[in-house]
Amino acid sequence: MTTETTTPVRRRGGPTKGDQREAQILEATRALLAERSAADLTVDAIAKAAGVTRTAFYFYFPTKHAVVAALLAELWDDFGASHAWFASEGPDRAGLREQHRIVAEVWRRHREILVCARGSVDYEPVLEWAARLRDRFEAGLGAKVERDRAAGLAPDGIAAASLAAMVWDVRDARFRAMSDLAPDDLDRALDELTEVVLRMLYGTAPAA
Structure with missing residues (x-):
């Protein structure tokens, strides 16, 4: 007698909290770049605009320019x-x-x-x-x-x-x-x- 076992299909839910924070950082950087140059952009300004801490920012991106690179990749x-x-x-x-x-x-x-x-x-x-x-x-x-x-x-x-x-x-x-x-x-x-x-x-x- 053969017993078949099935692996439950894992359903992907909506965006995770991490996904949402990353998106917030990307959108905040996009908005700030409309007002200032990349040279005048700071991690503190991005974090504040995104509503995350500076520590949280560095969890997702190593530098402010890494956010710019991510925005370019989307294009x-x-x-x-x-x-x-x-x-x-x-x-x-x-x-x-x-x-x-x-x-x-x-x-x-x-x-x-x-x-x-x-x-x-x-x-x-x-x-x-x-x-x-x-x-x-x-x-x-x-x-x-x-x-x-x-x-x-x-x-x-x-x-x-x-x-x-x-x-x-x-x-x-x-x-x-x-x-x-x-x-x-x-x-x-x-x-x-x-x-x-x-x-x-x-x-x-x-x-x-």
Whole structure:
């Protein structure tokens, strides 16, 4: 006779107290960065805004910059959502503009955090996140340029990797500048950026 035993399924409940405290620290830091630079941010200020003790803060994060790194990590997939254009063939103006719109929206909602990844925070995980973000973009764009060139859809010229790096530099500077534009101005800026990138990649700005 065989007796079957079953292991009870453990049901995950709602957020734990620890999860809630960590979330409070993240949100408090996000709010404080909207008012001051990362250099002016302190652990005491974060702890006070989050409603936790300084000791409790250090239970979850080793430094204030570790909180910034965690906030940036939350944006990784948001930027990845803009990469659909890399799978397209040829210029695909509409797809490129949509890519730019998505990135501009991420910048608009999280400017105070993203600024930290542009050299204002000298913390290895933050620097690594920024480098990986750039590398992922350049790899995706470089691969697209090579495919389009092989298919006769883009002109030969500068090495694809170098061209992708130049496009990143142009976009990165423009997105920060665009992050506080009014809607009409933002639409115009997105159109302009799209045309500039198309000219860089394809030599002209195709209508489609």
